[in-house]
Amino acid sequence: MARAELARFLRDRREGLRPEEVGLHAGPRRRTPGLRREEVADLARMSVDYYVRLEQARGPRPSPRILTSMADALRLSPPERTHLFRLAGVPPEPPAGPPRHVRPYVAGLLHRMPETAVVVTAATYDVIAWNPLAEALLGDLRGQPNLARRRFLLRDEVMTSGHEEFGDYAVARLRAAADRYPHDPGLAALLAELRAGSAEFSQIWATNPVRAPGHRTKTMAHPDFGRLHIDCDVLAVPEDDQQVVFMTAEPDTPTARALHHLAARLS
Structure with missing residues (x-):
């Protein structure tokens, strides 16, 4: 175990975390930057003495349960959690x-571009935020x-072209999610449902497609404006394994004018 590196990592993270980020009140007399050691120990449900020894590079090798508790208390992102475990050996x-x-900064993107349709998807392709x-x-x-x-079981009637390409992207992302979250029951249930209900999904899964997020063009059927040619661009949020999808149109096109009218109707 790299005790000194682990101690430095814990100290730096504690001092960089604001009390309000963990639901604590800073108070007018707080002089310590970030959280106090006893506050982290309380959040992690461990003794103050044990946590202090870890920060002073004097503690024993922490167990996986202790590391998980500290990661939760310090609000570590998935890459930071992995780094913590590796430092502890x-x-x-x-x-x-x-x-x-x-x-919050991702949610803010949804409303800064009123004529751009935006969704945020989790690694399971659940849409977890949208405008x-x-x-x-x-x-x-x-x-x-x-x-x-929607793609494999409902044959989404909104989209009239771009199905095949999106199918490969969806399977590639779901395979990666299955590797990262092998114990997630919701993901396991989704994959079982897709395999049982879609021979196409099973066929694509067997090919193990490799796809990365990027630019795609789709044609969608809208009940009021007919066929819309939509450009889709993806912004990855790697720390949360999420993607922000921006749906736009080429300027001065019928689709751009349709988006303008839709946005005006919604305002």
Whole structure:
């Protein structure tokens, strides 16, 4: 175990974490930067003495349970959790499941571009956040928020072209999610449902497609504006294993004018 590196990592993370980020009140007399050691120990449900010894590079090798508690207390991202385990010389535990919390700066993107439809998807292809224009394009996202299920089981009637390419992207991302979250029951149930209900999904899965997020073009059928040619661009949020999908149109085209009218209707 790299005790000195582990101690430095814990100290730096504690001092860089604001009390309000963990639900604590800073108070007017706080002089310590970040959290106090006793606050981290309390959040991690361990003794103050044990935590102090870890920060002073004097403690024994922490168990996986202790490391998980400290990672939760210090609000570590998935890469930081893996780094913590490696510093302690303990094999990283697979995360329980894909993160579904959308960070404030990501949520803010949804409403900064009123004529751009935006969705945020988790690693399972559940749409976990969206703006009104996205729902106007894609239909009811509350009742059926999973894009892979819509693609393979419902044969989403909104999209008239781009199905095949999206199928490969969806399977590649779901295979990667299955490797990262082997114990997530929701993901396991989704994959079982897709295999049972879609021979196409099983066929694509067997080919093990390799796809990376990027630019795609789709044609969608809208009940009021007819066929819309939509450009889709993906911004990855690697710390949360999420993707932000921006749906736009080429300027001065019928689709751009349709998006303008839709956005005006929603404002």
